[in-house]
Amino acid sequence: MKVWSIVERGTAPAAKGGGDADRREERAQRRVSLEIAAKAKELGESKALEVTGLERYSALPVVGAIAAKAKAESPDLILVAATPTGRDLAARLAARLGWAYASEASGIAIEGGAATITRTMYAGKVRAAVRASLPAVVSVRPGAFTLPSGAAEPAVESIPADAGAEKLAFQRFEPTAAASGRIPLAEARVVVSGGRGLRGPENWKMVEELADLLGAALGASRAVTDAGWRPNEEQVGQTGRTVTPDLYIALGISGAIQHLAGMTSSKVIVAVNKDPEADIFKVADYGVVGDLFEFLPAFTEEVKKAKASA
Amino acid sequence: MKLLVCVKQTPDSTVRVKVAGDGRSIDASQITWAISPYDEYAVELALERKDADPSTTVAVVTVGPTRSRDALRQALAMGCDEAILVTGAAAESLDGLAVARALAKVVEEAKPALVLCGRQASDDDQGLVGQALAETLGWPHVSTITKFRPADAGPAGSVDGIDVWREVEGGHEVWRTSGPVVLTVQKSEKEPRYPSLPGIMKAKKKEIPEKDASSLGVDAGGAKLEIVKMEPPPARGGGKIVKDGDMKQTAAELVRLLREEAKIL
């Protein structure tokens, strides 16, 4: 079994502004790249690849480079992190090679010349095991495989992007005014999410304070992104991001089925809502029935104390 | 400009999906079907272009069982101009790459300036068909877009390409394409419109031509992905719920639980 993993090189921080946020994003990307490299090693004779020479990800030059190498060296399985960029790349790569493709795998086992992949379907409402014939391209949910402690940095082989394959022209980057500058949702181990119960964008300062303490990404319900209180990229749920962090904190979110679809696979769920009947409590490990405007400052204070004593 | 939107009919987002007795498919008996949410955004984006420039025409296509006709009717009622149904036994068991091949045949016939897909279908959750369609056509694609419009018109009012807004962490990248392109849609700026009453009446009268998938030279064999098992996600709930407490105490207790019990802080 030859198993490759692709090291994600998102946007070079310099191309975005190069602030702390971009460095955080880079670190998060590095962690997922290590996770899938470790998985590749566990599954077979592994190789970690990165495509260099692009300031900014674009599908065709990256896919062109990887596909050419794959045709020459015939790996059995290519793992890509299921980040937004990774999923874009993986799908086009699978199509280019004509291989099987499964997205957002949370488990991979090789048996009898095929890969059995665990993934969710129906907007996260069903868990499925699917058999993919090999060779295959699989995108892997960040955080699905815990990094073995002391995992060595893989040797990464660099291949140049196929610049001639580009058919699009990059114009500019338009930053979102309210973008959080925190680590991307897809890769975060802790997510603090706010819903309509927060009453307005001005109240996000409280949410951000807690998120910063916890090193968390910010999430939101669709009621919040639709109202323009928070940028769309923070939306969690069926039509937003699917997240599977170790800790998901839902503040003033009712728990509509479409929201639950995006977060019920989180390891631990904390919900704060003043309505004891709110559906979010049906999936919560810890629930607080009460006014979030009273609870949140007190909780942030307690977390601070706990961190200080740790 | 002619636009083509690829839509899939999937369970309505409010439906609780249940696994069927065979343990490898869903129980379709209780399901209401709808246009997959991202595809609905794609329809909305296309119709917004038509609002801005009435010379634009919008066609929708789906590959699927005959019930998918309802999804096409819904799209027509929203304001799309024409609909194409690719159906037949083969259409029901196609995998993503085969669907893309069938769609490519339709694109080659319809010759749209660009094709819109959803970011992913809300049944298989794959996010493959848009990219695979672009690959089959030899076109570029841009995924997770929220907006597109003709690039600034040249001196003679000519359109010099299309600008596309791709949602990424922290903002949008704007890409320009000069030729045909496949776009996969993350969201529209406005909510998808509801069908209007006259729209519904008009849609009822429209003919929806049907093509047989096998007549497009696409066969169902050789699917590379097979569902082995389906099950509901692990049950949750039975969590500790604190009511009516003093919020300071509750907060302290929660921090303790997260540290000592959940071992997470």
Ligand SMILES: Cc1cc2nc3c(=O)[nH]c(=O)nc-3n(C[C@H](O)[C@H](O)[C@H](O)COP(=O)(O)OP(=O)(O)OC[C@H]3O[C@@H](n4cnc5c(N)ncnc54)[C@H](O)[C@@H]3O)c2cc1C
């Ligand atoms: C096709 C489709 C796709 C969708 N996709 C998504 C999606 O991806 N993500 C998503 O989130 N939604 C999605 N939705 C929308 C979803 O149905 C809900 O409308 C939305 O999740 C509600 O957001 P909310 O919980 O913030 O608001 P509400 O439902 O209005 O809930 C607000 C909650 O805050 C509580 N509250 C109010 N004040 C306080 C206070 N002071 N203290 C504590 N609690 C308080 C209330 O009790 C209430 O439970 C989708 C809908 C459709 C039709």
Ligand SMILES: Nc1ncnc2c1ncn2[C@@H]1O[C@H](COP(=O)(O)O)[C@@H](O)[C@H]1O
């Ligand atoms: N059977 C189909 N008929 C028409 N369009 C489809 C079909 N399957 C997928 N698509 C389009 O491709 C997108 C991605 O689908 P998927 O790869 O199945 O997640 C969908 O949002 C649709 O726009």
